[in-house]
Amino acid sequence: MQLNQVKAIITGGASGLGHAVAQHFVAHGGKVALFDVNDDKGQAAAKELGDAARFFRTDVTSEDGVVANVGAARDALGGLNVLVNCAGILGAGRVLGKEGAMPLANFASTVMVNLVGSFNVAKAAAALMQGNEAGEDGERGVIINTASVAAYEGQIGQAAYSASKGGVVGMTLPMARELARFGIRVVTIAPGIFWTPMVDSMPPQVQESLSASIPFPSRLGQPNEYANTVAFILGNRYINGETIRLDGAVRLQPK
Numbered sequence: 001m002q003l004n005q006v007k008a009i010i011t012g013g014a015s016g017l018g019h020a021v022a023q024h025f026v027a028h029g030g031k032v033a034l035f036d037v038n039d040d041k042g043q044a045a046a047k048e049l050g051d052a053a054r055f056f057r058t059d060v061t062s063e064d065g066v067v068a069n070v071g072a073a074r075d076a077l078g079g080l081n082v083l084v085n086c087a088g089i090l091g092a093g094r095v096l097g098k099e100g101a102m103p104l105a106n107f108a109s110t111v112m113v114n115l116v117g118s119f120n121v122a123k124a125a126a127a128l129m130q131g132n133e134a135g136e137d138g139e140r141g142v143i144i145n146t147a148s149v150a151a152y153e154g155q156i157g158q159a160a161y162s163a164s165k166g167g168v169v170g171m172t173l174p175m176a177r178e179l180a181r182f183g184i185r186v187v188t189i190a191p192g193i194f195w196t197p198m199v200d201s202m203p204p205q206v207q208e209s210l211s212a213s214i215p216f217p218s219r220l221g222q223p224n225e226y227a228n229t230v231a232f233i234l235g236n237r238y239i240n241g242e243t244i245r246l247d248g249a250v251r252l253q254p255k
């Protein structure tokens with residue numbers, strides 16, 4: 001798919017990786033709808049991007065809200081052929097912390113946003129994409145999810161986050177297999193450690209030890225490197241049903 005044909009919903013598009021994807025699409029002639037719970041950042045991001053961007057205040061965990069806004073976004077964009085799921089939360093916490101066992105609500109809310117939310121927007125987007133006119137090879141749309149290397153080697157304190165991201169990796173292939181008959185591809189990116197507000201919120205010593213742990217290049221990933229990978233996936237129709245690590249060869253240690 002050419003980037004100037006992109007009409008995309010980007011969840012978590014107000015910040016970090018999602019925002020970088022929105023910038024990349026708009027810079028190359030695409031149109032974007034930003035879905036985010038952060039009203040202020042969402043409005044500001046859409047304003048900065050200009051006429052090719054719209055913000056829809058959306059909680060990815062709301063089934064009705066997502067269906068309504070996916071429809072509204074399709075109407076505003078004049079179509080919908082790409083979904084990039086970037087909305088996510090860290091949900092850090094030990095199974096057995098100083099205060100006792102983790103409240104189930106903490107685990108559940110992390111899985112709800114990162115995994116259930118990704119599925120929720122994907123199914124609503126696919127329901128509309130299936131009606132698109134078929135392009136080359138019969139392609140009607142592309143869904144890109146964001147997992148994490150924590151899906152494979154989660155650290156202490158990441159039981160909930162890793163479970164949620166492992167679920168995203170797990171649903172990629174069955175969803176790609178099922179949606180193949182509609183010409184909709186499903187691909188997941190598993191980032192290592194990227195410079196975004198999510199990482200900004202970590203203590204400096206944690207950030208430094210994270211950078212030092214990355215073999216090459218020995219630095220945090222840049223959001224535009226994530227956006228380039230999204231663009232690469234869109235441009236290469238043979239990539240489907242796969243999770244791509246984007247991580248400078250990092251393998252997270254237990255802590």
Ligand SMILES: NC(=O)c1ccc[n+]([C@@H]2O[C@H](COP(=O)([O-])OP(=O)(O)OC[C@H]3O[C@@H](n4cnc5c(N)ncnc54)[C@H](O)[C@@H]3O)[C@@H](O)[C@H]2O)c1
Pocket residue numbers: 011012013014015016017018035036037038041058059060061085086087088089090113114117146147148149190191192193194195196197198199
């Ligand atoms: N930054 C990293 O190092 C890194 C590494 C691996 C994976 N990831 C994943 O990449 C994705 C983007 O992360 P980021 O670093 O850009 O984080 P970020 O915090 O900068 O952006 C995440 C965005 O998601 C939004 N969001 C949170 N809950 C939401 C909800 N219920 N509905 C709608 N929007 C919601 C937030 O408001 C925020 O704007 C996340 O899924 C994250 O888990 C990030």
